[in-house]
Each structure stands twice: as C-alpha cells, then as structure tokens.
Amino acid sequence: DAGVTQSPTHLIKTRGQQVTLRCSPKSGHDTVSWYQQALGQGPQFIFQYYEEEERQRGNFPDRFSGHQFPNYSSELNVNALLLGDSALYLCASSLDREDGTNEKLFFGSGTQLSVL
Amino acid sequence: LAKTTQPISMDSYEGQEVNITCSHNNIATNDYITWYQQFPSQGPRFIIQGYKTKVTNEVASLFIPADRKSSTLSLPRVSLSDTAVYYCLVGSRMDSSYKLIFGSGTRLLVRP
Numbered sequence: 001d002a003g004v005t006q007s008p009t010h011l012i013k014t015r016g017q018q019v020t021l022r023c024s025p026k027s028g029h030d031t032v033s034w035y036q037q038a039l040g041q042g043p044q045f046i047f048q049y050y051e052e053e054e055r056q057r058g059n060f061p062d063r064f065s066g067h068q069f070p071n072y073s074s075e076l077n078v079n080a081l082l083l084g085d086s087a088l089y090l091c092a093s094s095l096d097r098e099d100g101t102n103e104k105l106f107f108g109s110g111t112q113l114s115v116l
Numbered sequence: 117l118a119k120t121t122q123p124i125s126m127d128s129y130e131g132q133e134v135n136i137t138c139s140h141n142n143i144a145t146n147d148y149i150t151w152y153q154q155f156p157s158q159g160p161r162f163i164i165q166g167y168k169t170k171v172t173n174e175v176a177s178l179f180i181p182a183d184r185k186s187s188t189l190s191l192p193r194v195s196l197s198d199t200a201v202y203y204c205l206v207g208s209r210m211d212s213s214y215k216l217i218f219g220s221g222t223r224l225l226v227r228p
Contacts (some may be wrong), residue, residue: 004159035218042203042218043160090159104150105216107159 002027004093004108012114013081019113021076025093026106031055032074033105034066035090043090049074050096078113086115120204125223134191136222138204141185147207149180149187154201154221163202164189191224199226 005024013019025032031050035043045058049068063079072093078085089112092105121139128134140149148167152160164171166178166187177190191198201221 033216042201042220045217088157092159104162104165105152105160106162109159110157112157 004091004106006089006091006108006111008111009109010112010114012116014116015081015083017081017115018077018079019081021078021089021091021111021113023074023076023091023093023108025072025074025091029093029095029106030072031094031096032068032072033092033094034074034076035092036060036085037088037090037110039087046076081115083115086113088112119217120206120219122202122204122219122222124220125225127225127227128194129227130195131193134194134198134224134226136189136191136202136204136224137186138189139186140204140206143184143206149178149184150205150216151176151178151187151189152203152205152218154203160203160218194224194226196226196228198224200224 004026007022023032033048034046036046037043046060046064047057047066048055049066052068065077066075068074088110090107090110092107094105148165150165151163153163154160164173164176164178166180168180168184171178179188201223203218203221205216205218207216
C-alpha cells in the first residue's frame, strides 16, 4: 500500500517564475492538505482540498492556489515566486470524518523548493 | 483558535524516559490531541492520538488530564534514533472551518 507520494523531490526556480507541485494521497484517503515548512520552523497550513474543492485556507496570498482531481490527487501552484517561498512543501492526506474534526494526517516526504 | 505551547528543546540520554508536555488551554470539546515526529528533510510521522486519560501504543504513551488543557507524550527508553522534532497538534476551529495547526515543536536531542 503506497503512502503519500510527492513530486518532484527537489526543484530550483528563479524569482517571478511559476511552479506546480504534485501529490498522490494514501490509498483510501479523500482529503489533501498542503503545508509550507521553512527551515527550522513548524509546518504552516496553506489549504485543504476535499471533494475537488478548497475547503479551508491558511494565511497565504492568492499566489498560492491548488486543485484536487477526481482520483483525489492534488496540485499546489505558486505564481510569481519570491525568495521567501523557498521551503519544504508538504502534502498530507487523510480521511474526512463526518464531523470534520481531527483527522490522522499521513505526510509525504515533501518537495524542497529553492527560489534563486 | 486552539494554540499549543511546547518546550523549544530537550536533552536526554539513551535508555532514559522522556516526557514532553504540551499546553492547549483553548482546546475544543471534540478535539483530539495528536503528536507527530519529524526528522530533517522528511514529512512528519504520526506517533499517537488521544482524547482523554491515557493512550499507549508500541512506541509511546499519551497522558491527558481530565481538564484536557495539557497533554504529555512519554517516550520510554529513548535511543539515538529518537532525536527529532516532536509536534503536538489540536484542531483549530474558527467560523465553522477546521484545520490542524502546527506549533514550533520540541527538538529532542538524545545523547549516547
């Protein structure tokens, strides 16, 4: 049973460019969350997708957008890259609970994005 | 918002028991408390989850007092490979939305 897979593992971009990161959730999971983790910091919540729609969003600008596909996989897009966007981007999948409360998150190994 | 507070760092020696306490004064009634472990350049890994009293699995125990305003992760007989960052999470509910918020975590260093 494959866990959460992310691609690519590493990426180097320059300021102003756009990037797309991809995530395949753990088998049986229907919810995908994205986190940004700067060096030495805890993961920061970007947004969560469920049933192909953005259900929740953290304090990130509109440059950060996403998509969830019918097979539950997801993409994170970042436009107009800034130096400060350099970070480890983590995808986590989970199974939605009826009351929407705490879900056990399964994380991928992340995509290390460097913006030069 | 349910915010968590943990010690920034802890040191221990191989074979000792390590207890990491997390405070979460604003925990919601139906929130669970979850702990994750993270090694450098890897995604966090689920350790244990609980709602109240005590939960134990093959790697750790979680103690939650009756008021649920804090929790303690207990790692028995740590080894060098337990050196990692440990995060305590509770759900964060605001305006009917719900999300999981990570704090800064506790950096545990296990020495030989």
